[in-house]
Amino acid sequence: MFDRIAPTYDLLNHLLSFGRDFSWRRQAARCIGAGGPLRVVDLATGTADLLIALLREHPHIVDAVGLDCSEEMLAVGRDKLRRHGLAARGRLVAGDATRTSFADESFDAVTMAFGIRNTPDPRATLDEIHRLLAPGGAAVILEFSLPANAVLRWGYLVHLRLVVPLIGALVSGDRQAYRYLNQSIESFHGPAAFCAMMEQAGFCDVSAQPLTAGVASIYRGSKAAGNG
């Protein structure tokens, strides 16, 4: 599905979020540790927008990898890294975020934006993120959520169920992909349940930060220093 919508993915992201997605990714990028040198992997990196935000925010990143299972999304991402002059600092690789080939404890930060909802088993993905982190490292996950306020939630559901599939189908030509988007957002875990899942996967200091009235959330958790 992501191979099919790759050419129009970025445009639709910006249109359907009213441009808020730039600031969401920037805020997520700021949640990783500020000290260097940092090794970072962005799972389900897609067209690499979060990887680009990370590289811009953190000049002391020494290894930056974006991983995704869609070659077409990665091709758009590689082109963008080149255009932004960041190709020498970030590399994009094909792979499955739930079973990567990276060694245990290879990264100081693992990020994932709007990806964990799409993996078949989010808990298994959290286990993989935990495995990849060095002790003391941080997981930063950006994902859609629903506003807690009933009125805002109602308005947002109208946007999700009517506007998103319509504009998505018109621009991408793929009605099914943008139907899937609203269904997957509505059925994904809310912030409290997702934080509990992160704790079950072994993360400590877990927090959820609502963005734009709660239509997205940044989840952060650490891998305990010392005993993992």
Ligand SMILES: C[S@@+](CC[C@H](N)C(=O)[O-])C[C@H]1O[C@@H](n2cnc3c(N)ncnc32)[C@H](O)[C@@H]1O
């Ligand atoms: C909604 S896009 C998010 C892309 C990007 N992170 C962003 O912020 O725009 C979801 C991405 O997850 C990728 N994806 C879904 N399941 C995956 C998996 N098991 N392993 C790796 N990538 C996956 C898709 O190919 C797609 O690029």
